[in-house]
Amino acid sequence: MTETFRFAPSPNGLLHLGHACSALLNAARARKTGGRFLLRIEDIDVSRCRPAFEAAIYEDLAWLGLAWETPVRRQSEHFSQYRAALQTLDALGVLYPAFESRAEIARLVAERDAAAREGAGQWSRDPDGAPLYPGVAKHMPAAERAARIAAGEPHVLRLDLAAALAALGPGAKDLAWEERGAGPAGETGTVAARPELWGDVVVARKDVPASYHLAVVVDDAAQGVTEVVRGRDLFAATSIHRVLQALLGLPAPVYRHHGLVLDADGYKLSKSTGATGLRALRAAGRTPADIRRLIEPVA
Numbered sequence: 001m002t003e004t005f006r007f008a009p010s011p012n013g014l015l016h017l018g019h020a021c022s023a024l025l026n027a028a029r030a031r032k033t034g035g036r037f038l039l040r041i042e043d044i045d046v047s048r049c050r051p052a053f054e055a056a057i058y059e060d061l062a063w064l065g066l067a068w069e070t071p072v073r074r075q076s077e078h079f080s081q082y083r084a085a086l087q088t089l090d091a092l093g094v095l096y097p098a099f100e101s102r103a104e105i106a107r108l109v110a111e112r113d114a115a116a117r118e119g120a121g122q123w124s125r126d127p128d129g130a131p132l133y134p135g136v137a138k139h140m141p142a143a144e145r146a147a148r149i150a151a152g153e154p155h156v157l158r159l160d161l162a163a164a165l166a167a168l169g170p171g172a173k174d175l176a177w178e179e180r181g182a183g184p185a186g187e188t189g190t191v192a193a194r195p196e197l198w199g200d201v202v203v204a205r206k207d208v209p210a211s212y213h214l215a216v217v218v219d220d221a222a223q224g225v226t227e228v229v230r231g232r233d234l235f236a237a238t239s240i241h242r243v244l245q246a247l248l249g250l251p252a253p254v255y256r257h258h259g260l261v262l263d264a265d266g267y268k269l270s271k272s273t274g275a276t277g278l279r280a281l282r283a284a285g286r287t288p289a290d291i292r293r294l295i296e297p298v299a
């Protein structure tokens, strides 16, 4: 089987050193294994993605000296594939609609935090620090669900994790992945999935028939990706990706999570950190060779 790698940026900002790191590592792995290097534009978030940022991605990657196969896969062109995956999940009985607004969710989280504080705790947060889903939509009577959907009420679709693990049977507890890089605590080799840390994640957003988690597993399978090389900030999300792959009958790639390029204060780079943007570095006279040197410590 041809080893296949992908770099999957979202065109909602300019690329920074962290992106350069992922892109260069993927390309290096493809070169080393005689494999393919693919580019995927993760543009399901139609409200935040911009054609100008997509154009900038191509230009910055070319400046770095990278070449990728065309046509490039753009997620916004594959909604029908995500819909089909949602149908498969629905047929397994592992989805439910949830109708809360952001404000309602925030109110419920505050309530749960207050209740948890009485026991000196707080409502659980996911590995990204976001509160787990605090609602009870899973228990909504079927008739109410149907009526609200028929009335056109906006809703997300959530993965009923308990139902998902039950659908996977006894094998669910053995879900794992092969980690060739490392997690934040140095996890490597066979890593056991811990999907319970995420609760009932969104698999379809209110405006789009997919979420990051759903699109990424569908796309990695559709593109025949054999090794996912990406930043360590996505290590924990792999637990959810493994559950979705198992439910959808998709092959599991191996994973190589790499260290993140940190700024001088030790913070993760964000797109707003102009000083580490590839454009800014280029304007300041840095060359592609300088960029390769800068990311060497994490690679």
Ligand code: GLU
Pocket (backbone or CB within 6 Å): 008, 009, 010, 042, 216, 229, 230, 231, 234
């Ligand atoms: N689109 C994601 C990002 O820009 C990367 C997704 C992935 O590599 O799985 O952070």
